[in-house]
Amino acid sequence: MPVLEWAGPGSPDQAHLSRIPIAFISTGANCANKIIKGEVVHKGPLVNLNANKFILKAVIQDYDSSYPLCQTPSINVVLLDALAKDFNQAVNQGDVVAASGFTVGKSPTVQKDKLHPFNLLLSGDACIYVFRQTPSASRPSAVIKESSRLSKQVFKRPKTPKYTYVKLGDLKPKCVVNVYGVVVFFKQPFKSRGTDFCSTLKITDQSNQNISCTIFCEKLEDHPKIFQNGDIVRMHRVKTQFYNGSIMLVNTHGFSVVTFDGTVGADVEPRTSSRFPNLEQEDRRTVEQLRSWAASEGLLPAVPSIPLSDAQPKAYFNLTCQLLAKAPVDSTCTLLRVWDGTRCPWSLLNVIVEPDVMEGPSMFSKEREKLIANILVYDNHAEFARQLKPGDFLRIYNLRAIPGSKKVPGLAGSQSAEEDHLAFHLHGGTAYGRGMRVLPESSPDVQQLKRVIEGFLEREDEEIDEVNDSELLEIACTPPESPSVEAAKCSAERRCSHDVQPETLADLKQRDRGRVHHVRVQLSSYEPHRLHQALKLYCSKCTLMQEIPDDEVVASLFSEASKGSESFSPPAWTASGSVEVPGDSLASPNRTLHVHLSSQLVYERKSRELMFLMGSTLEETCRLAAGYRHIVPVRSRGGGLELLDLTAPFLFRGRKRYYGCKRCSQPTLKEPNVEGDAVMDKKVVAEALGVQLMQSVLLMKLELRDATDTLEAFLWRDANHEIKDFPPRGGRPSASSSFNKWRAERRETQR
């Protein structure tokens, strides 16, 4: 029996089913023709046991406001198979449901969860009715609206549950409550040692009690969205506990939180991930009362953060800024290049990283560089920084300005920071709320920041125009071969010096191919917009151009290759061994990593030169690549070993990856010839493996236009660097595929 929607007037307890309060449920009670009704305060994941066998656990809290909230009975509900699947699709946490046709069993978890001593089992003929708050807007497609059983019944829209809030001075131990409070201390969510993220905050209200709260949630979006002290939080279903002699709050089943700006007079805009934040007029009143009380107590800081122009040496401060670019420095440190439109009066530390590891522009105009602060973020924050994108607006908490730092890490390890320079560090750890968060564009502080930045950009544009004009004038006035009066007059053009007559695009297209042309055109578009996306793989043998595969694709090829558990015998020239890698869950069981080394190299004590690796993930391969000169991933197939699909790199060398051409390679597993003093390199390995090595090249596609026609042009040449394990995200394939098409046509016309 599927999950049925329950909408319209009436309620199931008026039908042939009579409602039984959750408190009365027991194995002795007659539950035939009984219905229970309540709110889903917890919805567990849908677990697939095997083919078409599913289980889902939920907790339903009695839908009866006559109980004090901390005594309202809740019961575990176990749903099986089709019903579990339908429930998973159609019901959300917070929905009100009714259930019939259930059986009652003893709850095996009563000692731990302190919920109802019995649980409900729903399968087969059992039925769940869902009440929808906004039936037209959010009806899930899986929900079947009417059925023979439902059509006879008329249901009543229940009243929205009315929440009561306990003042922080009235908290009693071991109760589940709803509270409001003004934030006086907070930490952004950080990864706990368990499975969840943890938020720590301290709140207060008119009763002048400071109450510590700890929130554990797996998902970041379920955590309170606190931007600064003075923000107001409303929390539903937190439980009170005694710790160190005082009462504190921890979230419990059905927890939800809404945060509001604490500024008197600001809009009462809820910050929440909940689709139905359930905001009543009374909530607005409460927020406004707390705001004016907090203002009178001086709880809202005068400024949310300090601009770069006011940064003082040795001080810790909060910074609101925009991320312009970022780059990993080493495994524990990431560089964030940020600005807030103001200029720090101290000269700032310059951190040098390779341009190709920089995400975002690697250079800015001279004027803008003066406003950019380099921030080194460490440890847990470097990990968080991975998910940031250039353009994001950030608030960085407890940032430290360090004067005259002597050393900076990574590539610049030997680079000494000059005296009197100011370095910005976000140290590891969360002490004093240290951390960062992305602010939404709608936030008033971001709006203010954008105004300052836009003011700078406008001035910069004007200055660039002036610079360009004068540069062009200089070029135009410098006589090339034959100075002409006309060239000197025309200051807005660059001229080339060769003597091929310009022609129109329409004419050019009529001409035979293979000639050199000279055109005067406008650039109407180009791609890619980021240099790293211009990096492609190119086979010099067959001229195939292809995109660097996405890390996700490569990772899936590795995981696919590690699944095969066929028996195999490694080539006779190898020395082999294996390692058991413990799996971290049922879904990822133990794996075996097989390592094959060349016996010859082992004999010559050069075992770190080359390793054939089988059963590893992409991540493990990258990690091992730090300790081996060459790593070749392999898989078992047909009783032997073979290379992975050539979409994946066939060779890892340190952070560099090498790819083979799918068309031109004839992969085989042979021992590379490294006799005597021969040096092993990518070419030796590729040759032994029958792989046609692909080169890395830069390719840009330009869309040219003049009055007569348009034309695609390719700009390409050898890339001066090799492919490293930075993610080639967002590279659009169109440039390489249209390049391939062009080459194919060109070959056709040359025949």
Added chain:
DNA sequence: GATTAGGCTTAG
């Protein structure tokens, strides 16, 4: 399926 943290500066 319980556990996580329980503010209070890194030491680059």
